[in-house]
Amino acid sequence: MRFSIYRYNPETDSKPYMQNFDVDVKEHSCNMVLDALVVIKNIGDDSLTFRRSCREGVCGSDGMNINGKNALACVTHISSLKEPIIIRPLPGLPVVRDLVVDMTQFYQQFEKVKPYLQNTDPEPAKERLQSPEDRAKLDGLYECILCACCSTSCPSFWWNPDKFVGPAGLLQAYRFIADSRDTAKESRLADLVDPFSLFRCRGIMNCVDVCPKGLNPTKAINHIKELMLKDSV
Amino acid sequence: MVKSVLGVSHQGLTDWLVQRVSALVMAVYSTSLIIYLLTHPGLEFTDWHTLFSHAWMKIASILFITCLLFHAWVGIWTVFTDYIKNFVLGLILQTLVFLGLVSCFFWALQILWGV
Numbered sequence: 001m002r003f004s005i006y007r008y009n010p011e012t013d014s015k016p017y018m019q020n021f022d023v024d025v026k027e028h029s030c031n032m033v034l035d036a037l038v039v040i041k042n043i044g045d046d047s048l049t050f051r052r053s054c055r056e057g058v059c060g061s062d063g064m065n066i067n068g069k070n071a072l073a074c075v076t077h078i079s080s081l082k083e084p085i086i087i088r089p090l091p092g093l094p095v096v097r098d099l100v101v102d103m104t105q106f107y108q109q110f111e112k113v114k115p116y117l118q119n120t121d122p123e124p125a126k127e128r129l130q131s132p133e134d135r136a137k138l139d140g141l142y143e144c145i146l147c148a149c150c151s152t153s154c155p156s157f158w159w160n161p162d163k164f165v166g167p168a169g170l171l172q173a174y175r176f177i178a179d180s181r182d183t184a185k186e187s188r189l190a191d192l193v194d195p196f197s198l199f200r201c202r203g204i205m206n207c208v209d210v211c212p213k214g215l216n217p218t219k220a221i222n223h224i225k226e227l228m229l230k231d232s233v
Numbered sequence: 234m235v236k237s238v239l240g241v242s243h244q245g246l247t248d249w250l251v252q253r254v255s256a257l258v259m260a261v262y263s264t265s266l267i268i269y270l271l272t273h274p275g276l277e278f279t280d281w282h283t284l285f286s287h288a289w290m291k292i293a294s295i296l297f298i299t300c301l302l303f304h305a306w307v308g309i310w311t312v313f314t315d316y317i318k319n320f321v322l323g324l325i326l327q328t329l330v331f332l333g334l335v336s337c338f339f340w341a342l343q344i345l346w347g348v
Contacts (some may be wrong), residue, residue: 155315159315193245193246202311225249228246
């Protein structure tokens with residue numbers, strides 16, 4: 001099976017290029033795209049650079065653009081893809097080398113939404129309790145693994161990565177806004193009221209299309225907009 | 234930079250709301266006008282003239298045009314801030330569009346006034 005992979009080493013290459021590799025996926029029992037990448041690195045070209053860790057869709061390290069769609073290489077079945085399989089780094093972020101991108105902007109936006117519980121109430125003796133109903137409100141929000149597949153597939157994030165928080169960050173923002181134990185809801189909403197942070201989302205829904213965990217950032221973003229509207233009237 | 238015609242502090246929420254409310258007004262006006270056209274086949278100039286000489290039609294039309302211009306401004310401002318990263322070019326284009334939209338408003342007023 002033919003793999004066409006984006007190669008770029010800023011120390012030696014003047015510009016990026018695509019390199020073809022043929023892998024016998026049956027012989028090397030490759031099920032997932034990551035398996036094939038590991039085979040290429042082991043027997044094809046050991047300079048091929050990519051991130052990987054858990055190889056089971058939990059760590060979110062191997063987000064990349066596979067046949068035009070952002071996905072985790074470790075949970076993308078080779079059998080579901082058309083040949084040649086074209087693999088590029090996540091779009092919109094600076095390339096460090098080959099399939100490794102600089103995620104600084106992505107993390108900076110994540111940091112902006114203060115992704116931690118804020119509570120000014122006196123601390124209880126044991127722990128802050130939550131009803132099962134309130135806990136259920138966090139389902140579909142807390143599962144994000146920060147692989148950046150969503151934010152780097154979002155045109156609004158491509159054009160304004162410094163100002164638009166992006167789907168991953170906004171999903172986390174809503175995860176804490178919706179948390180019954182968090183008391184900073186108003187300041188969280190106030191932080192997002194400018195024209196860019198939240199409202200640059202135009203409902204394109206690429207984020208929903210690519211999320212490897214099946215989450216729906218657009219829905220969370222719309223919930224934030226509704227809450228903001230309710231708070232302002 | 235010409236940030237907004239909607240308020241001193243250009244708020245994302247205001248723009249978002251303006252775009253949705255204006256879309257609603259435009260949808261009602263356009264649908265009503267289409268229904269009128271469909272239910273009045275063989276429309277003459279005099280019928281058209283009579284329709285637009287009513288005060289309520291003038292008010293509705295001005296409301297529609299205002300909504301259209303606000304809607305267009307929010308949309309174009311968004312597109313410009315997405316794609317035009319050069320400050321001076323952005324400023325010039327935004328000013329031109331802003332003046333163009335204001336001119337359209339007065340032109341529309343003049344047309345409706347003339348009926």
